[in-house]
Amino acid sequence: xxxxxxxxxxxxxxxxxxxxxxxxxxxxxxxxxxxxxxxxxxxxxxxxxxxxxxxxxxxxxxxxxxxxxxxxxxxxxxxxxxxxxxxxxxxxxxxxxxxxxxxxxxxxxxxxxxxxxxxxxxxxxxxxxxxxxxxxxxxxxxxxxxxxxxxxxxxxxxxxxxxxxxxxxxxxxxxxxxxxxxxxxxxxxxxxxxxxxxxxxxxxxxxxxxxxxxxxxxxxxxxx
Numbered sequence: 001x002x003x004x005x006x007x008x009x010x011x012x013x014x015x016x017x018x019x020x021x022x023x024x025x026x027x028x029x030x031x032x033x034x035x036x037x038x039x040x041x042x043x044x045x046x047x048x049x050x051x052x053x054x055x056x057x058x059x060x061x062x063x064x065x066x067x068x069x070x071x072x073x074x075x076x077x078x079x080x081x082x083x084x085x086x087x088x089x090x091x092x093x094x095x096x097x098x099x100x101x102x103x104x105x106x107x108x109x110x111x112x113x114x115x116x117x118x119x120x121x122x123x124x125x126x127x128x129x130x131x132x133x134x135x136x137x138x139x140x141x142x143x144x145x146x147x148x149x150x151x152x153x154x155x156x157x158x159x160x161x162x163x164x165x166x167x168x169x170x171x172x173x174x175x176x177x178x179x180x181x182x183x184x185x186x187x188x189x190x191x192x193x194x195x196x197x198x199x200x201x202x203x204x205x206x207x208x209x210x211x212x213x214x215x216x217x218x219x220x221x222x223x224x
Contacts, residue, residue: 005072005198014069018202021056021209024048028220030056030209046221056209061106064099065201071095072198089194090186096197097177100170101132103208108135110212111143114219132174144215155210163210166203169196 004014022036023029027046035041037053055062071091105126112122129139141147146154152163176193179185 003199004069004201005195007069008073013066014198014201015062015065018065018205019055019057019062021205023054023056025050025052025054027217027224028212029217030212046224056212057103057205058106061099061102064095064102065205068092068095068099068198068201072194089191090180090189092194092197093173093177093189094180097132097170097173099201100173100204101135103204104132104135104140107208107211107216108139108143111216111219114216151211151214155207155214158214159210161206161210163203163207166200166207169200170204173197 004017007014007017020032020034021030022033024036024043024046026048027043029043029045031044033041033044034053036043036050039051040049042049071088074088074091109122109126112125113119125139125142129135136148140151144151148167152167156162172193176186176189179188
């Protein structure tokens with residue numbers, strides 16, 4: 001696991017390390033081919049020359065990665081209670097869960113728009129599945145035609161990348177977040193877990209890039 005947690009905010013924003021994915025302006029394949037920033041660079045997938053480099057993830061999503069980094073390295077006043085966890089560790093997990101849900105929503109909306117689903121229907125689907133577990137289960141399966149775990153297996157078969165570890169971490173983070181938000185409990189949160197949130201950011205972005213390539217890109221390519 002890359003120790004991204006060792007990189008202080010002043011040294012380098014994490015978004016410049018974990019959100020470097022670029023997208024082809026024609027076939028919309030996502031990869032880390034930094035040559036896409038050169039005008040006229042030929043896409044290795046569709047062969048079309050790019051006009052300029054285009055980030056695959058939106059500024060809001062990239063900013064969330066930096067916000068997680070800033071929160072993790074923030075300093076909070078020492079409490080008189082020896083067993084009190086610094087607020088920065090709790091906030092890191094909260095922002096991590098926000099990022100995961102933003103990435104999922106972005107993926108789902110992109111898929112539905114790519115298939116030219118009416119915008120009102122898309123809005124209704126999201127309204128009917130506001131909770132994260134609804135989006136990761138029912139809505140994800142309805143949109144992609146497969147369950148989340150099966151999607152990870154499909155990506156592993158195609159790319160050789162195994163995202164089960166980061167997926168498990170996402171689930172554990174959601175449980176801790178929910179227990180804190182709904183019950184005010186934080187005793188199961190520790191420094192090592194918030195550190196893992198930072199260190200899995202690269203895998204998290206890679207996962208959603210490959211989800212796009214697995215389920216959105218083929219539809220776009222077929223329509224060309």
